[in-house]
Amino acid sequence: MRNGSSVTIYQVARAAGVSPSTVSNLLNGRPGRMLPATRQRVEEAIEQLGYRPNRTARQLRTGRTQAIGLVVPSVANPFWGTFARHLEGAALAEDYHVLLCNSEREPERERRYLEQLWDDGIRGVVLCSSLPSLDHVKPLLEAGLTVVAFDRTAQPGDPEALVNISVDNVVGAHLVTQHLLDLGHRRLAYVSGSLRAVNRQERYRGYLSAITDAGLDLADANAELSTSDTSYGDRDAAELGRARTVELLGSANPPTALVAMNDMCALGVCAGVRDTGRQVAEDVSVVGFDDILLAELCAPALTTVRQPLERMAAEAFQHLRAGIEGGAPLPGRSLLIRPELVVRASTAPPR
Amino acid sequence: MRNGSSVTIYQVARAAGVSPSTVSNLLNGRPGRMLPATRQRVEEAIEQLGYRPNRTARQLRTGRTQAIGLVVPSVANPFWGTFARHLEGAALAEDYHVLLCNSEREPERERRYLEQLWDDGIRGVVLCSSLPSLDHVKPLLEAGLTVVAFDRTAQPGDPEALVNISVDNVVGAHLVTQHLLDLGHRRLAYVSGSLRAVNRQERYRGYLSAITDAGLDLADANAELSTSDTSYGDRDAAELGRARTVELLGSANPPTALVAMNDMCALGVCAGVRDTGRQVAEDVSVVGFDDILLAELCAPALTTVRQPLERMAAEAFQHLRAGIEGGAPLPGRSLLIRPELVVRASTAPPR
DNA sequence: GCCGGACAGTAAATCGATGCACGAGTCTTT
DNA sequence: AAAGACTCGTGCATCGATTTACTGTCCGGC
Known part of the structure; x- marks a missing residue:
C-alpha cells in the first residue's frame, strides 16, 4: 500500500x-x-x-498528461506572476496542472527545461522567451510539442508550428510616446535593457516611430536610447532604470520625459528621478509598459500601457489544449492584441 | 512513435x-x-x-515523483512570486519540478488542489495557507504526504506530521513597532485584513506587545486596529490599506504612524496617506512587512521587516526532499526564522 | 571432492489504466 | 434457415521501468 x-x-x-x-x-x-x-x-x-x-498510469498508457509547462523569465516579476496566476486559473478550470519554470533569462536553462518537460510527458508549453531565435525548440516542436510563444511576436525564420500571442508592442509604445508628445515634451529618452529581446526592440521601434510620425526629427526630439548590454534579469530591471536615469538626468541637456521598457523598469526610473532631487511628473514625466498591479499604487501612479493578461492567458491555454488533445500541433498562427493606454499621474506637460 | x-x-x-x-x-x-x-x-x-x-514509467513503478507542489494564495503577489522563484530554484538544482497552485485563499480550492496533487503522485507539498486550521490536510498526511507549512507557525491542534517554516511574526512586528516608538510616535494604528489568518494575528500581537513593553498603555498609545472581516485576497490588500487609511486619517485625532500587515498593504496605505493630502514620513510614518522587491523602489522607500525568502525556500525544499525520499514523512518540527528590521525612508519622527 | 558463497547477470512479475480485437447472444433480412 | 448486423460486453497485450528471485559459474577451504 x-x-x-x-x-x-x-x-x-x-x-x-x-x-x-x-x-x-x-x-x-x-x-x-x-x-x-x-x-x-x-x-x-x-x-x-x-x-x-491514477494519472500516472493513464499517462504512461496514453502518452497524454493533464499538465502544461510555463516557462517565464522569473515569476518574481509581478508581471509574470500575474500572468502565471491567470494561466493557472484557466488551466484549473479544465483540470490541468501548471509546471512552473523560471528561465532566469538563461538560454541554456530554458533549453534544459523544455527538454525536461518533454521527458516528463508534457506536450504543451507556454514559452515566455526573450531570445531572438527559437531554433532550440524546433526539435521538440517536430517531436510533437505544442508551444505558445507568449509576449513575443512572430519573427521571420521562426519554426512553423509556433503559435504566437503577444500584445502589439509597437502600437503600445507608440501610444504612450504619442501621449508624451501631446503633452508637449520634445526631449525624450528611452530606457531599456539589452535590445536583443524581440519585444524590447519592438517597443523601441514604436517609440521611434511615434516621434517621426509626429513630424519631428529624431535629432531635434533629442530621442536617446539608454541601454545596457549586459543581460539584465527582471530583478535588476528596476536597478537598471534607476542607474540609467541618474546618468541621463546628469547630462547637459536632460530629457523631460522618460519611456521605460516596462513598469518594473519605470519604477526604477521614478526612483532615479527622485535620486537627483527632482519630482516625477512635475519635473520629469515617466511612462512604463504592462500595467502591473503596482503601477497604480506607486506614487505618483504610473502612466502605462495595459496588457490584458487574463484574456491572453485564457487564449494561450486554449491553444495549448487544442494542440495537446488534438494530437497534432496546430498550424502556426499569430495573435496580436491591441494594447490600451492608461493615463495616470506620472505624466504632465513639461515645465 | x-x-x-x-x-x-x-x-x-x-x-x-x-x-x-x-x-x-x-x-x-x-x-x-x-x-x-x-x-x-x-x-x-x-x-x-x-x-x-521515461519519468512516467518510473513513477508508476516506484510511486515516487520528481516533483513537488506549491500552494500559495496567489503568485500575482510579489511576495509569493519571489518565494516561488526561490523554491523553484532549489528544486531545479535537484532535478525536481514545481507544480504551481494558487488557492486564491479559498479553502475549498486549496483542499481540491491537495487531493489533485496526491492523485498526480506528488508526495511533497509546500503549503502556504492562511487557514486557521489545517485539519483538511490530515488525511493526506496520514496517507504519506509530506507537508511543509510555510509562513505559518505551528499551532496547538495541528496535525503531528507537519513541518512548519516561518519567520517569527511576533518578533518582526515587535521590531518594527518598536522602531516607530523609538522615533517618538505615540498614536499608532494597525492596518490589517481579516485576523483569522494565523500570521496576521501574530503580527498584531507583536505590535501590541511592543506598545505595552514600552510601558505604554494601549489606550494612551491610541493603538487602533483597523481591519476588515471580508476575506480580502492579495490583490486587494493594497486597496484595503488605502481605504482604511483614508478612514483613519479622517478621524478626530488621527494616528501619526501606521503599521501595515504586509508590504502590499503598506503600499496601499502610502497611497491612502497621499489621498488625504499628506506626505508619507513627514506627516505620517508607514511600515510594512516582508520586504518585497518593491519596498525599496517605491517612494518613499518602505521601512519594513525582511523575510529571508531564499534561505527559507531552500530549507523548505530540503525538508520535502527528505520526506519524499526517506519514504516516510519526517517527524513534525518547527523552524522559526528571526526577521530583520530594514529601516528606509517611510518613517520619521512625528511632527 | 564436495560444499558454501561470492559474482555476474537474467527472467519475469509488477505498477494501473487503456483500447483493440474478439465473442456470445439477439434481432433482421432475404 | 443462414448470413449479416447489432448489442453488450471481455481478454489480453501494452506503455517503460523496476526489482525480486533465481541460474550458472568459479573459487577457496577443509
Missing part, C-alpha cells in the same frame, strides 16, 4: 461484477457500450470505493 | 548485448553488479542512442 488509498480499476470491476475493460470504457466516455443498469452498477462501485484514477 | 524519440531501456539493452535488468541496475546506482567492461558497454549504448529515462 505504498500508494496510500490506491483503489484500482480492478477493485471497482470486481465490486461491480464486470471486467476492468468495462470500467475503463465508462471512464473514457464510452458509456454507450453497456446497459444503463451496468453503467449504474459501475458508477455506484466507483462512488462507494472512492475510486480515483 | 507517439512519444517522439522514445528510446527505451530495451533498446539500450539490445545494443549493449545485455538484459534490461542490467541497464536498470546501472541506472539505479548498482553498478557493482556487473563487470566494469559490461558497465562501459551499457554506458556507451546509452550515450549513443541518446537514451533518457
Whole structure:
C-alpha cells in the first residue's frame, strides 16, 4: 500500500461484477457500450470505493498528461506572476496542472527545461522567451510539442508550428510616446535593457516611430536610447532604470520625459528621478509598459500601457489544449492584441 | 512513435548485448553488479542512442515523483512570486519540478488542489495557507504526504506530521513597532485584513506587545486596529490599506504612524496617506512587512521587516526532499526564522 | 571432492489504466 | 434457415521501468 488509498480499476470491476475493460470504457466516455443498469452498477462501485484514477498510469498508457509547462523569465516579476496566476486559473478550470519554470533569462536553462518537460510527458508549453531565435525548440516542436510563444511576436525564420500571442508592442509604445508628445515634451529618452529581446526592440521601434510620425526629427526630439548590454534579469530591471536615469538626468541637456521598457523598469526610473532631487511628473514625466498591479499604487501612479493578461492567458491555454488533445500541433498562427493606454499621474506637460 | 524519440531501456539493452535488468541496475546506482567492461558497454549504448529515462514509467513503478507542489494564495503577489522563484530554484538544482497552485485563499480550492496533487503522485507539498486550521490536510498526511507549512507557525491542534517554516511574526512586528516608538510616535494604528489568518494575528500581537513593553498603555498609545472581516485576497490588500487609511486619517485625532500587515498593504496605505493630502514620513510614518522587491523602489522607500525568502525556500525544499525520499514523512518540527528590521525612508519622527 | 558463497547477470512479475480485437447472444433480412 | 448486423460486453497485450528471485559459474577451504 505504498500508494496510500490506491483503489484500482480492478477493485471497482470486481465490486461491480464486470471486467476492468468495462470500467475503463465508462471512464473514457464510452458509456454507450453497456446497459444503463451496468453503467449504474459501475458508477455506484466507483462512488462507494472512492475510486480515483491514477494519472500516472493513464499517462504512461496514453502518452497524454493533464499538465502544461510555463516557462517565464522569473515569476518574481509581478508581471509574470500575474500572468502565471491567470494561466493557472484557466488551466484549473479544465483540470490541468501548471509546471512552473523560471528561465532566469538563461538560454541554456530554458533549453534544459523544455527538454525536461518533454521527458516528463508534457506536450504543451507556454514559452515566455526573450531570445531572438527559437531554433532550440524546433526539435521538440517536430517531436510533437505544442508551444505558445507568449509576449513575443512572430519573427521571420521562426519554426512553423509556433503559435504566437503577444500584445502589439509597437502600437503600445507608440501610444504612450504619442501621449508624451501631446503633452508637449520634445526631449525624450528611452530606457531599456539589452535590445536583443524581440519585444524590447519592438517597443523601441514604436517609440521611434511615434516621434517621426509626429513630424519631428529624431535629432531635434533629442530621442536617446539608454541601454545596457549586459543581460539584465527582471530583478535588476528596476536597478537598471534607476542607474540609467541618474546618468541621463546628469547630462547637459536632460530629457523631460522618460519611456521605460516596462513598469518594473519605470519604477526604477521614478526612483532615479527622485535620486537627483527632482519630482516625477512635475519635473520629469515617466511612462512604463504592462500595467502591473503596482503601477497604480506607486506614487505618483504610473502612466502605462495595459496588457490584458487574463484574456491572453485564457487564449494561450486554449491553444495549448487544442494542440495537446488534438494530437497534432496546430498550424502556426499569430495573435496580436491591441494594447490600451492608461493615463495616470506620472505624466504632465513639461515645465 | 507517439512519444517522439522514445528510446527505451530495451533498446539500450539490445545494443549493449545485455538484459534490461542490467541497464536498470546501472541506472539505479548498482553498478557493482556487473563487470566494469559490461558497465562501459551499457554506458556507451546509452550515450549513443541518446537514451533518457521515461519519468512516467518510473513513477508508476516506484510511486515516487520528481516533483513537488506549491500552494500559495496567489503568485500575482510579489511576495509569493519571489518565494516561488526561490523554491523553484532549489528544486531545479535537484532535478525536481514545481507544480504551481494558487488557492486564491479559498479553502475549498486549496483542499481540491491537495487531493489533485496526491492523485498526480506528488508526495511533497509546500503549503502556504492562511487557514486557521489545517485539519483538511490530515488525511493526506496520514496517507504519506509530506507537508511543509510555510509562513505559518505551528499551532496547538495541528496535525503531528507537519513541518512548519516561518519567520517569527511576533518578533518582526515587535521590531518594527518598536522602531516607530523609538522615533517618538505615540498614536499608532494597525492596518490589517481579516485576523483569522494565523500570521496576521501574530503580527498584531507583536505590535501590541511592543506598545505595552514600552510601558505604554494601549489606550494612551491610541493603538487602533483597523481591519476588515471580508476575506480580502492579495490583490486587494493594497486597496484595503488605502481605504482604511483614508478612514483613519479622517478621524478626530488621527494616528501619526501606521503599521501595515504586509508590504502590499503598506503600499496601499502610502497611497491612502497621499489621498488625504499628506506626505508619507513627514506627516505620517508607514511600515510594512516582508520586504518585497518593491519596498525599496517605491517612494518613499518602505521601512519594513525582511523575510529571508531564499534561505527559507531552500530549507523548505530540503525538508520535502527528505520526506519524499526517506519514504516516510519526517517527524513534525518547527523552524522559526528571526526577521530583520530594514529601516528606509517611510518613517520619521512625528511632527 | 564436495560444499558454501561470492559474482555476474537474467527472467519475469509488477505498477494501473487503456483500447483493440474478439465473442456470445439477439434481432433482421432475404 | 443462414448470413449479416447489432448489442453488450471481455481478454489480453501494452506503455517503460523496476526489482525480486533465481541460474550458472568459479573459487577457496577443509
